C-alpha cells in the first residue's frame with residue numbers, strides 16, 4: 001500500500017556548510033568568504049531513513065521530491081540554506097501537511113515544487129517523470145498540473161478586476177478546448193461554493209469577505225484542472241470562525257477531484273484534523289514526520305513537542321506532553337507557533353540545538369539524520385531515547 005520515499009544524505013549537499021547566521025534570518029547561512037571552523041565530516045551523517053508514507057494508502061504517488069534543497073545567495077559570499085535535503089511524496093486523494101514556524105522554509109518548498117523557484121539540489125518527479133525547470137512545453141504542462149495557491153487571498157487578487165475576469169483568464173489559458181468560458185467559470189464558482197454563482201461573477205475583490213476571496217483563489221487554482229494542489233497557509237489570514245469551513249471545503253475538493261494536496265501551516269492542531277501525514281520543518285529541514293495522529297499525539301522530536309505544547313487545541317493535542325521533557329519556554333505566537341528567542345536555527349549541527357533543552361555537545365556539531373521510529377515515522381534527533389523513550393525503543 002505504501003511507497004518508500006527516497007533516502008538521501010541528511011546534509012551531504014554541496015554548496016557550503018552552514019556557518020555564520022545573518023541577523024534576522026530564520027535559516028542557516030554560510031559565509032564562503034569567512035567560514036568559521038566547522039568540521040566538514042561532522043555534517044556528514046550518512047543516509048537518512050527511508051520512510052513509508054501513510055498518505056500512500058489513499059492513492060498513487062503523484063509528485064515526489066528527493067533531497068530537495070534551495071540556497072539563496074545573499075551577496076558578499078553569504079549563502080542562506082533555506083531548504084535542506086527535503087524528501088517526501090504527495091499522493092492522489094491524500095493530504096500531507098508541512099508544519100513549521102515562520103522562516104522554516106515551507107513556502108520555499110512549495111515554490112520549488114510549483115516551479116516558481118529553481119532548486120539548488122535534489123530531484124522532483126511527477127507521476128514518475130523527472131521534472132526539469134525550464135520554459136518548454138513539458139514544463140508548462142507541469143505547471144498546469146501542479147497549482148500553487150498563495151497564502152494571501154487579499155494580495156493575490158487584482159482590485160480592479162472582477163471575480164469573472166480572474167477566473168476567465170486561467171480557463172481560457174488552461175482549457176482552450178472549452179467553448180463557453182462563462183459556463184466554465186460558473187462551474188468553478190459552484191465548485192468552491194460561491195453560490196449563486198451569477199451573483200459573484202461580477203463582484204470586485206473589495207466586495208468579498210476574506211473567506212470568499214480565498215474561495216476565488218482556490219477556484220483560480222482549480223481552473224487549470226490540477227492533479228496536485230499546493231495550499232500555502234490557506235486559512236492563516238482568515239478569521240478563526242471560518243477556518244474550519246475553509247478546511248472542510250479543501251477536504252471536499254480533495255475528495256471530489258482526487259487532488260494530491262500539500263497543506264502548509266503554522267498550526268499543527270489543524271494538521272492533525274486535516275492531514276494524513278505531517279512533516280515538521282525546522283531550519284529548512286524535516287525534523288519529524290509520520291501519520292498525523294501519531295505525530296500530534298506522541299511527538300518524538302523536541303521541536304514538535306514544543307510546537308504541540310504551544311498549540312491552543314481544546315484536546316491539548318498531546319496529553320503525552322505531561323511527561324515530555326520539553327517545556328513550552330519562550331512565548332507562543334500564532335496557533336501552534338513558537339517564536340524563536342535566539343534569532344533562528346543554529347548554523348551548525350542540529351538546527352534546533354540553540355533552543356533545545358536536551359542539547360548536548362554532539363548536537364551542536366553534528367546534524368542528525370531522520371531515524372526510523374517505525375516504518376512510517378521518523379525523527380531527526382540524537383537524543384530520542386530521552387526525548388521520546390516510549391518511541392525510540394522501537395515499540396511504536
Ligand SMILES: Nc1ncnc2c1ncn2[C@@H]1O[C@H](COP(=O)(O)OP(=O)(O)OP(=O)(O)O)[C@@H](O)[C@H]1O
Nearest residue numbers: 025026027072082101102103104105106107108109
Ligand atoms: N528570494 C529569497 N531570497 C533570499 N532569501 C529568501 C528568499 N525567499 C525566502 N528566503 C528566506 O528563506 C527562508 C525560508 O523562507 P520561507 O518563506 O520559505 O519560510 P516560511 O516557512 O514559508 O515562512 P512563513 O511561515 O513566514 O511564510 C527565510 O529565511 C526567508 O527569509
Ligand code: SF4
Nearest residue numbers: 350353356363381382
Ligand atoms: S539533536 Fe540534540 S539539539 Fe537537536 S533536537 Fe535532538 S536533543 Fe535537541
Ligand SMILES: [Mg+2]
Nearest residue numbers: 106107108151
Ligand atoms: Mg510561507
